[in-house]
Amino acid sequence: xxxxxxxxxxxxxxxxxxxxxxxxxxxxxxxxxxxxxxxxxxxxxxxxxxxxxxxxxxxxxxxxxxxxxxxxxxxxxxxxxxxxxxxxxxxxxxxxxxxxxxxxxxxxxxxxxxxxxxxxxxxxxxxxxxxxxxxxxxxxxxxxxxxxxxxxxxxxxxxxxxxxxxxxxxxxxxxxxxxxxxxxxxxxxxxxxxxxxxxxxxxxxxxxxxxxxxxxxxxxxxxxxxxxxxxxxxxxxxxxxxxxxxxxxxxxxxxxxxxxxxxxxxxxxxxxxxxxxxxxxxxxxxxxxxxxxxxxxxxxxxxxxxxxxxxxxxxx
Amino acid sequence: xxxxxxxxxxxxxxxxxxxxxxxxxxxxxxxxxxxxxxxxxxxxxxxxxxxxxxxxxxxxxxxxxxxxxxxxxxxxxxxxxxxxxxxxxxxxxxxxxxxxxxxxxxxxxxxxxxxxxxxxxxxxxxxxxxxxxxxxxxxxxxxxxxxxxxxxxxxxxxxxxxxxxxxxxxxxxxxxxxxxxxxxxxxxxxxxxxxxxxxxxxxxxxxxxxxxxxxxxxxxxxxxxxxxxxxxxxxxxxxxxxxxxxxxxxxxxxxxxxxxxxxxxxxxxxxxxxxxxxxxxxxxxxxxxxxxxxxxxxxxxxxxxxxxxxxxxxxxxxxxxxxxxxxxxxxxxxxxxxxxxxxxxxxxxxxxxxxxxxxxxxxxxxxxxxxxxxxxxxxxxxxxxxxxxxxxxxxxxxxxxxxxxxxxxxxxxxxxxxxxxxxxxxxxxxxxxxxxxxxxxxxxxxxxx
Numbered sequence: 001x002x003x004x005x006x007x008x009x010x011x012x013x014x015x016x017x018x019x020x021x022x023x024x025x026x027x028x029x030x031x032x033x034x035x036x037x038x039x040x041x042x043x044x045x046x047x048x049x050x051x052x053x054x055x056x057x058x059x060x061x062x063x064x065x066x067x068x069x070x071x072x073x074x075x076x077x078x079x080x081x082x083x084x085x086x087x088x089x090x091x092x093x094x095x096x097x098x099x100x101x102x103x104x105x106x107x108x109x110x111x112x113x114x115x116x117x118x119x120x121x122x123x124x125x126x127x128x129x130x131x132x133x134x135x136x137x138x139x140x141x142x143x144x145x146x147x148x149x150x151x152x153x154x155x156x157x158x159x160x161x162x163x164x165x166x167x168x169x170x171x172x173x174x175x176x177x178x179x180x181x182x183x184x185x186x187x188x189x190x191x192x193x194x195x196x197x198x199x200x201x202x203x204x205x206x207x208x209x210x211x212x213x214x215x216x217x218x219x220x221x222x223x224x225x226x227x228x229x230x231x232x233x234x235x236x237x238x239x240x241x242x243x244x245x246x247x248x249x250x251x252x253x254x255x256x257x258x259x260x261x262x263x264x265x266x267x268x269x270x271x272x273x274x275x276x277x278x279x280x281x282x283x284x285x286x287x288x289x290x291x292x293x294x295x296x297x298x299x300x301x302x303x304x305x306x307x308x309x310x311x312x313x314x315x316x
Numbered sequence: 317x318x319x320x321x322x323x324x325x326x327x328x329x330x331x332x333x334x335x336x337x338x339x340x341x342x343x344x345x346x347x348x349x350x351x352x353x354x355x356x357x358x359x360x361x362x363x364x365x366x367x368x369x370x371x372x373x374x375x376x377x378x379x380x381x382x383x384x385x386x387x388x389x390x391x392x393x394x395x396x397x398x399x400x401x402x403x404x405x406x407x408x409x410x411x412x413x414x415x416x417x418x419x420x421x422x423x424x425x426x427x428x429x430x431x432x433x434x435x436x437x438x439x440x441x442x443x444x445x446x447x448x449x450x451x452x453x454x455x456x457x458x459x460x461x462x463x464x465x466x467x468x469x470x471x472x473x474x475x476x477x478x479x480x481x482x483x484x485x486x487x488x489x490x491x492x493x494x495x496x497x498x499x500x501x502x503x504x505x506x507x508x509x510x511x512x513x514x515x516x517x518x519x520x521x522x523x524x525x526x527x528x529x530x531x532x533x534x535x536x537x538x539x540x541x542x543x544x545x546x547x548x549x550x551x552x553x554x555x556x557x558x559x560x561x562x563x564x565x566x567x568x569x570x571x572x573x574x575x576x577x578x579x580x581x582x583x584x585x586x587x588x589x590x591x592x593x594x595x596x597x598x599x600x601x602x603x604x605x606x607x608x609x610x611x612x613x614x615x616x617x618x619x620x621x622x623x624x625x626x627x628x629x630x631x632x633x634x635x636x637x638x639x640x641x642x643x644x645x646x647x648x649x650x651x652x653x654x655x656x657x658x659x660x661x662x663x664x665x666x667x668x669x670x671x672x673x674x675x676x677x678x679x680x681x682x683x684x685x686x687x688x689x690x691x692x693x694x695x696x697x698x699x700x701x702x703x704x705x706x707x708x709x710x711x712x713x714x715x716x717x718x719x720x721x722x723x724x725x726x727x728x729x730x731x732x733x734x735x736x737x738x739x740x741x742x743x744x745x746x747x748x749x750x751x752x753x754x755x756x757x758x759x760x761x762x763x764x765x
Contacts, residue, residue: 043327045441124581
């Protein structure tokens, strides 16, 4: 009997599912050993309302559940609960599922503020009410998956590398354990590090980093550490793995500093506190950061980002 | 007794939407609603962020077309910081965008919509998908998987991150193209073009004839269209003016920066996505299926309708054949699929053209940008339609205001009308089955929302 896989995308962009397809021919290999029973992006399996209780959804039974996205609407929550019910093993797929991801940046604002910004603009016809019919209600916060359901495996990444998706599913299919490395992007970055850099004020990534031509990027050891150059790089506080089996940090080999898309190194870690520490110990004045909220741009779930209350604003 | 049919969720599309069909006492369709159910709040939460970070944040709006958001965002930041991007950097952006169009079109045509035509719209849901195609047409499907992957891996190899890219920067592109890479990508894109031309011939035999024979007029409505054109009025996916065409074929062109003079957005009670409409037509907005007002469509069919010509030879030849058969503007909704393949031909040819430009390997890929106060409107064509990013920054280059009109939203009103049409044509006397409901979804899938 092939291993049955179900998938649902919650408050997300479908990038994780596209990463599945970006395995290329490995996707075809995977189809030889697994059977996909539910995955709305690729197949027409519908949500079946429970006859006794219309609030409860039923989904096809599966061995492995791939859940991408965070939980922001009542429907996201309903689907997360239904996936937990119908799947033996839940993989939190992608950083939205593991830590809230980019959509959790919304946690700095109230729903009222978000709706007002979206529906009352200069270019929008005047309206006296926000949409409520047929659309799911918004929860107060954008939650990582494990704030609402038990997660059996965390596979971070925005999106997770196709190598990891393939290796993980193959391992589970064979009944083997799969462990992602718990080290930082820096642990695997061979950029030159000399100690504390000379720059005390952060540079915006609008300036050219210190490299001669793109060949240098093929050899990151020719390349001077971004933080020592005075650029914000989330490498010290971000889990390694974005390069897949090749094990090279993707953004850094493109010539851009890391922004933290694999989330904190340890599941409970705080990328913002960590990076402020790392910058300080590199002699960089953290007051020179243009803003700090987006230090949590991938991990604003778990209550880490909250709306600034009106009260605190008043006394600011 | 009156009742409601729910199709939840609409499948084989990107995003979260559902169809609700309201039947009257006699089992005839009274009205329909397509609800768009995602509200993540990007326009709000980008406020206060450094503008140069936005191309790396807003790409997360869509994991299928992150390149288009990435590049539209870079163009908007160029505007805010008053920087003219390096010409070679611009070309590299266009190259990435164009190749992303190709792989996306293959994804949609074969992986998402393909099974409706190649397996059969009335076949069981368990086989009517890409997994079914792997079994039913193994040779073709393997080839599609391989070719799409090859195109996608150009993006991955060169920019290092194909999904949620980082290589576009305000002022241009982060890195130059090396000669070895250029040669390799050129060879790959020639192979992809061969496959796309094969796919076009294959579709002319196996897919397009079904539009008339088996699914006549499915979801067909009469609307205006929008799309980007170059200075000669030819199709352009990366830069140019927007062209708005009325249902009768009359065209007006405008600078995307002036979009608020031409388009407005409407809030409807059943959708988190707003419904844009052509304000400049001075007829207001109405979803009344008998007399719709202000409604235009975007995406492939729209673009080839508004474009006078296509600048590359093979795609132009296909466009001429298409026009001879269907006229201009063509209104049949399923023709979106045909137009998708014509655009795929163009995108391959254009990528090859760019890769043959002698200056493409020049190293001057990035102009210096400095944070400042300003406003910028970045516009490109995404696979799903015209994409507009409109940002305002303060003196420190932080975002104070953002308005985004993403490709699919231009089509939300049209999708509602097409679903209404398909439902009324297909559901009579309260009789319907899974195959009929899938046909109604096909009217949505054509728009590749």
